[in-house]
Amino acid sequence: MMLTRKTEGRAERANPLARAMSALSAKTVDRRTFLKGSGLTAGAAAFASQLPLGFVGEATAATAAGTGKMERKRTVCTHCSVGCAVDAYVQDGVWVRQEPVFDSPLNLGAHCAKGASVREHGMTEHSHRLKTPMKLVDGKYRKISWEQAINEIGDKLLALRKESGPDSVFWIGSSKFSNEQAYMYRKFVSMFGTNNMDHQARICHSTTVAGVANTWGYGAMTNSYNDLQNSKAIFFIGSNAAEAHPVSMLHALHAKETGAKMIVVDPRYTRTASKADQFIRMRSGGDIPMLFGMLYHIFKNGWEDQKYINDRVFGMEKVREDIMKKWTPDKVFEACGVPEAEVYKAAETMAKNRPSTVVWCMGQTQHSIGNAMVRASCILQLALGNVGRSGGGTNIYRGHDNVQGATDVGPNPDSLPGYYGLVAGSWKHWCRVWGVEYDWMKSRFVSQAMMEKPGMTLSRWIDGVTEKNELIDQDSNLRAIVYWGHAPNSQTRGLDMKVAMEKVDLMLIVDPYPSASAVMPDRKDGVYLLPAATQFETSGSCTASNRSIQWREKVVEPLFESKPDHTIMYAFAKKFGFEKEFVKNIKLVKDKQGWDEPVIEDITREFNRGLWTIGMTGQSPERLKAHMRNMDAFDAKTLRCTKSVVDKETGYDMNGDFFGLPWPCYGNAQLKHPGSPNLYDNSKHVMDGGGNFRANFGIAREGVSLLAEDGSHSMGADITTGYPEFDHVLLKKLGWWSELTEEEAKEAEGKNWKTDLSGGIQRVVMKNHGCHPFGNAKARAVVWNFPDPIPQHREPIYSNRPDLVAKYPTHEDKKAFWRLPTLYKTAQQKAITDKVHEKYPIVLTSGRLVEYEGGGEETRSNPWLAELQQDNFVEINPKDAEARGIKYWDYVWVSSPTGARIKVRALVTQRVGEGVSWIPFHFAGWWQGKDLLEKYPDGAAPIVRGESVNTATTYGYDSVTMMQETKTTLCQIERA
């Protein structure tokens, strides 16, 4: 009880909100004054006069009295990929209440702290939003008009384009865009003339997407959060779902309750670990030894699924040989620190409790060998025959609310929407969909070569600015950087980033909040901030981690002077002179201020016409909206609607559909494919969401067939052997061509299942013959086109174990890799020669807090969340703390091999093992001990600011995707 009281005392003492407010000399205003003053531009006067008094509650009371209509708008939480539905109640244009959506099969009304806070997204008196366009003048942010902003920025970008070519600008987009906006951003930057664009997925799951797609077809979560309920064992490796995907735990804990065994492998005893039956503390970066250590026991005991491997997997024998030779228990222990008994127990649990599933997250992806680690997870699941089974699969939890969607259709430097790649045929396909001439498109780029060359990546743009010109694989260095819905503090090498930010001619930040980009560089000018609206201030679709697509209704009009991203894109397109091409098939409407806004549904319809590869063709806006209005029709375990439920508004019957039509939902909307809840599931008919592994890597390799064995096929398929992907030739050979309608046949001539815009090939193959348009092949345990075809353990660039570096060295350096030279061996060897591990003996790893999201600007500006986490901290083991004279909550300096020093609190805890430290990555606003408060635009600093862990993180990139290595580096910690 005494302690309880002390807590109260502390809570009252520390009030950064008050500090932030007074420091900015912002007046405390009541809601009414605020709403008036905020110039909630659209009809501000109208609703300010209607809103009776200072409190929302009074507005509620007013409803009862019969004034002001209360409207319900259904939206989706914007803070993670679980996709929790939210009911927003809006009165007189103000979002006054938030209610749980019990009907949602994904979250059943549940929310974590972030979801429970979304009503406060900058619309109360505490708003820390970026309210108007701003320009940095003499080191101070000054308000400017939109017109001036678009003109000045546009002129500068056009001048750079002319002087140094379109590749001199790097466009970072966002995983918080809706699918429509993400898709338009890809188009927009293409029309500017470059592939230099990227978004959060690069540093989130790029290694997964590449590794998993190359193993069996699609780079996505195979099953769903809900499907965990069908698992008998759940194996988390590098995922702290309890903090990163809290509501997914509703399904995991339900499964556990009904008997599933839960295993957590992590360097930290996380909150997820506290719920596990078995917790395994692993050395950071030891994933491959751990996973292959398990496979060693699986093979030794004959627990693998031999028939499955024979029918559906290529190359397992080679992998097996490699594992049995290299990953004996002693080697496993040496490399990842897990004793044989624990590895054995985990292997046995996974083998004897099938279907068992593997869950992974950033703990596995953010390594210089991330692509290999994720493939090791895939191989484990293939050996156990768990992929393509309900309750099994690789449940890859994505991060942002629409990072899956932005990866599928958005700003990727190496691909057009739908993973079509960048070859001429892909460009031609999309030009047809966009309604523009291929030659015109080509003329926007420097050359066809540059048009087909993947751009730089988000993780490396800083080197695109600072690297020697002769070493980069494009004409000019980068001269402008656009951060459009992306935080800078989620990327590593903060010190180098600051230099790059100071070197470019122009920085453009488009975001609802100023973000750390606004304050990191010491610049006097050349920075513009443009206020973007949040997803609650527009409508559109977003793809949850399980590939279910949900539709958000617009809750309120854009706040302050903000504009939705697609409206801003259109304004720039106009300035750049390609607005006609940009919206060929898309209508425009005038918004309240007379701006042209592309109609969201038209954008959805346009991508529906082009995304055949991943089956994002069947999800028409009408179907998606019907699902959102009738969520209770879908079962929370299977996600399926199993009876006739007719949407009142459209008359659409959802019978048979899976919620949100998880892609692939092939064919056009009329085909009424139900969506695919679990990928590659051959126990179902393709028109029931069934499938098999994709034929994407040829039909034979070194004389061995890559197609599935006879008898292994999706249920009811007319072809009962393996078969290649479908095109017009195969269709004719099989005698199925005549089943196309005349119109379809006209379009399908010379095309394949991915480029036939009529959808006829997909229709005939699936509906008439039960076959899979992408063929029926084996998954690849050996990915021969990757640097390590069989996943190999390699020590991180900054390793604490020189002895292991000698045994497991990293790759050779690379030239012109995503347009940049990239160091591996040189950097690792230098660290060894410099004895970095002696000066920086503590392993540094990073991760998430439940209260904050991503770079954290939005959530740290939300008082309800900010109150819960007011300081950044480093978790340090009691032994390491004692050795350094560090006490609980002392300020400490964490220094890294880059020379950076960051000041954080010490959270002394056994959560981390000896010699390991952990720092959450959501903080920014301090720079090496200094609060940057005065650098923010007035009134727009986040409530909680703190040191960013990435100010201190080091060099290291994945050898396939340029994923940054955040999870394993080194540091030293001392008392401040």
Add this chain to the structure above:
Amino acid sequence: MARMKFICDAERCIECNGCVTACKNEHEVPWGVNRRRVVTMNDGVPGERSISVACMHCSDAPCMAVCPVDCFYKTDEGVVLHDKDLCIGCGYCFYACPFGAPQFPQAGAFGLRGKMDKCTYCSGGPEENNSAEEFRKYGRNRLAEGKLPACAEMCSTKALLAGDAEVITKIYKTRVVTRGKGEEIWGWSMAYGGSGKLADQPGGRA
């Protein structure tokens, strides 16, 4: 008549603070005042468990007993509420409460300066139901809208249950039976006297 209670299922609570935030959102509780919070035992070591705690609306409420101005009352549903017009902010209730529920806002619009504030089980206070005055002093009255507490309704894992004691013990029982863990309901014996064992509750019997 329904008897409103809370159950927090420690096997499910993941310390996500969803409940805490739901409460802030629904009642616009100011910074520094926490009607609900999550406490963790064995933080960071095996055996770590969290519990979400607010006013438990005790049977023989200690706060009620010690209040010098008798501003507390109990509704038909067993919810312990108080009249802020009467409260003198003396803090006795805080010392008496075994759950640390009463809060004392320093200043600002919420409630009145120095008046005690605590969890109302989302059922307002002695003002007209769902009136502006009720919201200003006590927050929203969800019960009067036929809804249950925001914190429990939004709990991320459905660890926190609210509603009629018999109904929620039944829900809880399904879990305890399937997993064989959690027989003791946290805080019940303290708040309601007698046994806190599931089997001893009306809804928990076979």
Add this chain to the structure above:
Amino acid sequence: MNARKLTTMAAAVAAAAALAGCTELSQESARSYMGKEDAKAYAGDQFKGDKQKWEQSLATRAASQNEYLRTQAAK
């Protein structure tokens, strides 16, 4: 105040709970409430005194907390 710091008080709360039986406080019935009278929860605009309807509404909401009901429908 860092939420993670609250953990130190956890043990205390738990201990307090374990020491149940503060019998000397069970005298509330002897005291009488001095404040304003409060209306019944079902008295407002929403239910207009219809207690049954109100109780039904609460029962439906309570059932929403039981995900077993949403998942067994599959069977």
